[in-house]
Structure formats: C-alpha cells, structure tokens
Amino acid sequence: MRVLVVNAGSSSLKLRLLDEDNTVLSAEDIAAKHGLADLAMARAAILKMSHRADSVGHRVVHGGTRFTQSVVIDDTVDRHIRDLTALAPLHQPQCVAGIDLVHELLPDLPAVACFDTAFHTQMPAEAATYAVPEDWRTRLGVRRFGFHGLSHEYASRRAAELVGLPAEALRIVTCHLGAGASLAAIVNARSVDTTMGFTPLEGLVMATRSGTVDPGLVTWLVEHAGIEIGDVSDALEHRSGLFALAGTADMVRVLNGVADGVGSSELALGVYVHKLRAGIASMASAMNGIDLLVFTGGVGENSPTIRSQAVQGLAFLGAALDEEANLSRSPDSELTGPRSSVRIAVVAAREDIQIASEVRSLLSPADRPERPHSHTSRPSN
Numbered sequence: 570m571r572v573l574v575v576n577a578g579s580s581s582l583k584l585r586l587l588d589e590d591n592t593v594l595s596a597e598d599i600a601a602k603h604g605l606a607d608l609a610m611a612r613a614a615i616l617k618m619s620h621r622a623d624s625v626g627h628r629v630v631h632g633g634t635r636f637t638q639s640v641v642i643d644d645t646v647d648r649h650i651r652d653l654t655a656l657a658p659l660h661q662p663q664c665v666a667g668i669d670l671v672h673e674l675l676p677d678l679p680a681v682a683c684f685d686t687a688f689h690t691q692m693p694a695e696a697a698t699y700a701v702p703e704d705w706r707t708r709l710g711v712r713r714f715g716f717h718g719l720s721h722e723y724a725s726r727r728a729a730e731l732v733g734l735p736a737e738a739l740r741i742v743t744c745h746l747g748a749g750a751s752l753a754a755i756v757n758a759r760s761v762d763t764t765m766g767f768t769p770l771e772g773l774v775m776a777t778r779s780g781t782v783d784p785g786l787v788t789w790l791v792e793h794a795g796i797e798i799g800d801v802s803d804a805l806e807h808r809s810g811l812f813a814l815a816g817t818a819d820m821v822r823v824l825n826g827v828a829d830g831v832g833s834s835e836l837a838l839g840v841y842v843h844k845l846r847a848g849i850a851s852m853a854s855a856m857n858g859i860d861l862l863v864f865t866g867g868v869g870e871n872s873p874t875i876r877s878q879a880v881q882g883l884a885f886l887g888a889a890l891d892e893e894a895n896l897s898r899s900p901d902s903e904l905t906g907p908r909s910s911v912r913i914a915v916v917a918a919r920e921d922i923q924i925a926s927e928v929r930s931l932l933s934p935a936d937r938p939e940r941p942h943s944h945t946s947r948p949s950n
Contacts, residue, residue, distance in 0.1 A: 570932065572925040573615070573622040573678070577667035578660070580748065582606035585921040586618045593921075594621060605666065615674050624932055625680040626924040627668050628719060630660040630769075632684030634710060639687070639927040642668065642680045650682060656714075657768065659806060681928045688718030689753070689760045696762040696855065713771075715763035717745045720865060721753040722760075723923035728863040728914040731903050740856040742849055745918070746875065747866035748776040748818065750845075754852035762855035764848050770805060773848055774841045776818035779809035811837050820868050820875070842875070846882035853886055861912045862888060870900050870917055880913065887911050 571594070576583040578601065586595040597614035599606045627642070631653045640646055647668065654661040671680065689697075697713045698706070705711040721743045728743075729736035741755040750773040754762040764772030774780045782805070790796045812818040814837035815826060823841075826834025853859040862883075864876050873895045880890045889906035890913060898904065900917035 570623045570929050571621055572928045573618055573625045573671075573675075574628070574921040574924045575615075575625060575667045575671055576628040576920060576924075577601075577606070577663040582611055582663075582667065583921075584611075584614050584618065586622060587921060587925045591922050591925060594618075601663065605663070608670075611670060612674065615671060619675050619678075622675070622678060624928050625671055625675065625678050626928040627664065627671070627680060627682050628685065628920060628924060629664045629668075629682045630685045630716065631657040631714070632682075632686045632690075633714070634690070634712075636682070636684050637687055637690040639681050639683045639931050641931060642672075642682050646682060660769070679932055681924075681931055683719060683924045683927050685716045685718045686714045688722045689713075689715030689763050692760055692762060699767070711767060713763075713766040715751070715753070715760065716765045716769045717749065717751045717753070717763075718760065719920045719923045720745045720918050721751075721755065721763070722758075723919055724863050724865040724916045725753075725755045725758065725861075727901060727916045727919070728861055731901055731914050731916070732861060732905075732912045734861075734912075739860045740853075740858055741861045741863060742852045742856075742859050743863045743865065744845070744849065744869050744879075745866045746773075746845075746864065746869035746872075747918070749778065750775045750780075750866065750868070752845075752848045752852050754855040756856050762852055764852075774844050775810045776820075777807050777810045777812045779805045779813070780844060811841065814840060820872060824872070824874055838878075842878045842882070845875075845879050849879065849883060850886065859886055859888070859911055861914065863913075864915045865900075865918045867918070870915055876904070876915065883911075888913065 570589060572587050574585040574587060581601050582599040584597040585593055588594050595618045599610045599614065629650055633653045633656060635649055651665055699711060699713065701711055724743045725741045726736045729739055736758045743753045743755060745751050749769055751763055751765040753760050770778055772780050787801055790801050791798050811823055815823045815834045817823060823834050823837050827838050868875055876895055877890060877892065880888050887910035889909035890904050891906045894904045900915045902915055904913045904915055
C-alpha cells in the first residue's frame with residue numbers, strides 16, 4: 570500500500586509518498602508562515618502525488634484521551650479532532666487544515682489520523698498525573714499527555730534494530746531534539762514517562778519555547794508585573810528558549826557563537842545541555858536504569874557537540890560515546906564507546922515511516938479505492 574503522509578507543522582507542511590517498502594517516491598516541504606503553508610503550492614504538491622497514492626496518513630498533534638491509537642477519519646473523528654484544538658492551539662489548526670485540504674482534493678482515498686499523543690496514553694498513573702485539585706483532573710481532564718510519540722516510537726524500534734536487540738527487552742531513552750524537544754522513557758516498547766506534559770511547552774529548553782518554568786512565575790507576571798496572560802503565553806511559546814538566551818533559535822548559530830566566545834551563546838548552550846542531561850537521568854530513573862540512549866530530530870541527528878556534551882554528564886549511568894564515531898558517522902549509526910554499559914545510537918527522524926506503518930496496519934485491502942474514483946464522502950470506520 571502506497572501511503573501519502575501529510576505532516577502539517579507550525580513551520581512547514583511535509584508531504585511524503587512512501588511505497589510498500591517505505592521508499593520515498595516523492596517528497597515536498599512547503600514553508601508555513603504563521604502556521605499556514607502556501608495553499609497553491611500545497612495543492613500542486615498533493616495533486617502531483619495523488620495518482621500514485623492508495624491511502625493518506627495525517628500526523629495529528631493532539632488526540633486527547635479519546636484517541637489512543639490511529640483511526641480512520643470519518644465525520645465523527647474529524648469533529649473530535651477539531652474539538653481538541655483548545656488543547657493545542659498552536660499546532661492542531663495546522664493538522665485540521667491539512668486534513669481539510671487533502672479531503673477536498675482526494676475525497677475518495679481512505680485517510681487515517683495518527684496521533685503524537687497516542688504512544689504516551691498508557692503511561693502509568695504516577696507519570697501521567699499532576700498533583701492538582703481533583704476537579705481539575707476529573708472534570709477538566711488535566712493530565713500529562715506527552716507529544717512527539719510518533720518519533721519516539723519509531724526511533725526506539727529503529728535504534729534497537731541497529732544494536733541487534735529486541736526493543737521489548739530494552740530500557741530505552743529517546744531524545745527527540747529539534748525546534749521542539751522532548752524525551753521518552755520506553756520499557757517493553759511502551760512509553761512509561763516523557764518530558765512534555767499537558768502541552769508541548771513543558772520539559773526541555775527548545776528553540777523558542779521555555780520548557781518547564783515555575784508556575785508561580787506565570788502567576789507573578791500576571792498579578793504583580795501587570796503582563797497580560799496572552800502576552801505571557803506568547804513569550805513562553807515564541808520568545809523564549811534558545812532565542813531568548815542567545816538571540817537566535819538556530820542551534821548551529823548558537824554553537825558558532827560559542828566557538829567565537831559569545832557569552833550569550835555559551836549561556837544558552839549551558840542551560841540547554843543542563844536541562845537535557847537532567848531530563849535523560851530522570852527518564853532513566855523512571856525505568857530503574859537504561860540500556861539504550863537514542864538521539865533523533867534535527868539537533869539530535871546533526872549536532873555531535875550536543876550529543877557529546879549530553880553524554881559527558883551521564884558517566885554515572887555508565888554511558889560513554891565513541892567520540893570518533895560521534896564525529897564521523899551519520900544516522901542511522903551506533904555511537905557506543907568501548908567501555909560504555911549503555912548502548913548509544915543516532916537515528917534519522919522518520920515519522921513518515923511510523924505513520925505509513927500505522928496506516929497499513931489499520932486499513933485492509935478492501936479499504937483501498939478502485940480507480941477511477943467514484944465516491945465523494947469520507948470513509949467510515
């Protein structure tokens with residue numbers, strides 16, 4: 570089954586057409602301004618790929634508690650996805666726009682929603698629960714959801730393949746480090762903890778997001794500094810992280826600044842690595858140890874410096890890099906040092922493969938449309 574994968578993010582619309590062996594037959598990345606991709610370019614790219622596609626897989630950022638696995642999109646599913654916009658107002662509208670556009674252009678292809686939160690829905694209660702009033706937890710549904718699940722699930726399985734061991738037998742920490750960043754603790758191929766929470770703002774320092782801050786800071790800024798709550802939210806999402814510390818959200822530019830002795834860049838790198846090391850150690854503690862450490866995402870894949878500095882602070886866990894391999898090898902590779910008791914790998918982020926796999930597992934051959942197309946309604950479950 571050839572799958573058109575639609576990954577609508579806040580900064581780009583990524584389209585991939587994968588064949589039965591997950592070979593990329595066609596790829597388009599369309600820049601998104603203010604979260605919206607150029608409609609004409611998106612239409613042209615989708616139509617270009619459409620005649621070779623048997624099905625569509627959409628990455629959807631938030632599935633809430635309702636969607637614990639991938640699901641065929643029908644009118645009811647579509648409505649529930651829209652209803653979750655309030656939980657991810659910066660990301661869900663792009664997912665919905667992608668679903669709408671593809672359905673308009675390709676109404677006969679079965680479409681599947683694959684959720685970034687689904688991989689984390691079976692986290693144990695102690696990892697998913699905030700110590701907040703019961704009414705918030707029961708009536709409002711406040712809990713830790715976690716995100717980047719598609720990337721974490723794929724990276725953990727691919728890294729296990731690289732080291733020649735079954736993922737189900739390993740305690741794995743996956744580090745998805747990109748513009749957004751999160752970690753996951755994975756045991757028996759299931760997420761047991763992660764760093765993002767109710768929103769994608771919690772956890773690590775990111776490109777423009779603050780990561781975890783004292784909630785008392787937010788209330789103080791509103792109550793005593795006179796800053797409107799909307800401005801606080803905007804600052805934490807768009808004007809914090811590396812951007813706030815170094816004046817740039819680009820890790821390459823931060824590292825260049827460090828090489829040039831720029832103090833703000835040195836501080837940004839120090840804060841970033843400090844939070845990353847602490848997060849990895851926290852994930853390991855959730856599993857009573859670690860067997861495999863995995864780096865993925867734009868920064869995780871492409872920055873030997875970040876990998877090296879992160880692992881240097883994890884010697885107490887028995888982790889050590891092969892520094893020569895770290896500098897010379899590209900994904901997908903093993904980077905384990907000769908005296909390391911923890912296996913270490915770098916894996917290319919391939920959410921498209923994970924999505925295509927979930928689409929194929931959900932759709933039976935009977936769900937594939939006959940050509941020429943003759944129906945105009947959404948497929949039903």
